[in-house]
Amino acid sequence: QVQLVESGGGLVQAGGSLRLSCAASGRTISNYVMGWFRQAPGKEREFVTASRSDDSTYYGDSVKGRFTISRDNAKNTVYLQMTSLNPEDTAVYSCAAGRSVVHVSNPRVYAYWGQGTQVTVSS
Secondary structure (H helix, E strand, O other): OOEEEEEOOEEEEOOOOEEEEEEEEOOOHHHOEEEEEEEOOOOOOEEEEEEOOOOOEEEOOOOOOOEEEEEEOOOOEEEEEEOOOOHHHOEEEEEEEEOOOOOOOOHHHOOEEOOOEEEEEEO
């Protein structure tokens, strides 16, 4: 079992930055694919980014060049650095962990999820 707890969300003005954290417990994340997803009201869950254990990374088209995923295996924590935020980035952001994940953008392949943290970007 892997428990995931996100933090760092909040209210930020357009053009600002935020860094989200996802602290894991129960298992080491070094062997897991770690992903971030977001869901805005009335919309489907959207893939944001993912990081494999070999440090390869993937990004959704809407966040490429603005968001960066990183992991600190020693702290068992994954981070999501978000820059140049705009109101369309407003959503609940959740981290997820999975093993043997082929399609990192598919939320169904992740076994473990955090509760999510709200990010609100004002115009």
